[in-house]
Amino acid sequence: MTRNQMKAKVLEVLGEIAPEVDLQAIEPDTDFREQMDIDSMDYLNFVIKLDEEFKANIPERAYTRFVSLNACVDQLESILSQRPRG
């Protein structure tokens, strides 16, 4: 999966959590919480959905790092690349 494909998928998940958000206007390096109304429960649901969509098995220590679009893609790339293929 390319970075752009990953970005598109992350945005899709974000759209499910916060349907009112204009996904086109998301600034990739700015914290989601500064750009939209998401609380700790939304954030948890967001990370759970990313985990499911990317079948990533996100480790607990990475939980707090999915704060912006680019951070999400960086984290997922890093987690997925460490996973044994097969």
Added chain:
Amino acid sequence: MAEFRMPSLGADMTAGTLIGWMKGVGERVSRGDIIAEVDTDKGVIEVEVFTDGVIDKLLIEPGSKVPVGTVLAIIDEESPTDEDKQSSNSQGTSAVSEPTRLPRERAVSTGRRLASPAARKLAESLGIDLTKIEGTGPKGRIQLGDVQSAAKILNATSSEAVARIDSKTDRSARMRAAIASAMTRSKREIPHYYLHTTIDLTRALEWLDAENTGRAIKDRILYNVLLIKAVAIALRDVPELNGSWEDGRLNINESVNIGVAISVRQGGLAAPALFEADKKSLGQLMLELRDLVERTRASALRSSELSEPTITVTSLGDQNVETVFGVIYPPQVALVGFGKIIERPMIVDGTVQPRQLINATLSADHRASDGHRGGSFLSAIVRVLQEPEKL
């Protein structure tokens, strides 16, 4: 014979619109079964029945808006209990010509689909056939998101989208009016007193971090659940804060049903109950809270969740609020507010240390309790949170 009436789902509700019956004439119902869906200012509510028996009459047509207290159905409590006696179904009388039965779990075998009320409602408003949607919920239940995805695929026309927005705006305006009414009554009738304390959460958060390390992301526990459980346990010490003030007297409730204030996206809130929160594990409470948040935002709550909270907890830390001065939701007699967790210097054992602190406030009804007891309650919360492993 028992009368099943349009329930009051909070001090602010005066009427509701019957959307559909979940049970038909002649069908057996047990206490807690969902008998109907009602559209209210708080969204579509699944209404439970509070008696055992067999439905004798359905008196109100789906689509009718009726005041709280209106008799909707008659339930025969004396009817024989044998399942096979239900063969008398067809002989039951019905004032409703053709009761609009909505698809429920048992309807799956007839080719109809299990779906949440909100999903069903959206599908109906968009003219989407539920049988053509794949559900992603438990047992293939169709969730709101499934219908939204299907709508995108079907490329719902712009006029339909506009209609949806209109109905959302309408709901939002009605919810605003309902909140206005309840809060006005609260400030007019309830002599509030307010107490505030700062709680050192350092130990509790360290414990929670360790606890979460051993859990999968989906089983993670948020600190809000610790606060809810601590409030529930502290109420054992001061039960007079757990109940309602009605007809000039305090009714203390034996069950601790914590109403959790949940904001609805783009305006409004509801505070549905986490039942018997003092008796449940943190993991169980977390599961129930997640479900409650999802259903509040999808307008799919149950009647008992709105009518039976015995105290409210509101947590505004995510909004950078440091201290909450809450308004009690009548007829309840107390509300506990939590602000944001902030790391601050604090003197511990004679040295200055960085600690994780949170402000807790109690808004309480002075008719029902006094500041001394309110203080004992806050002290109990502080004490309980210093021993998180016991929660």
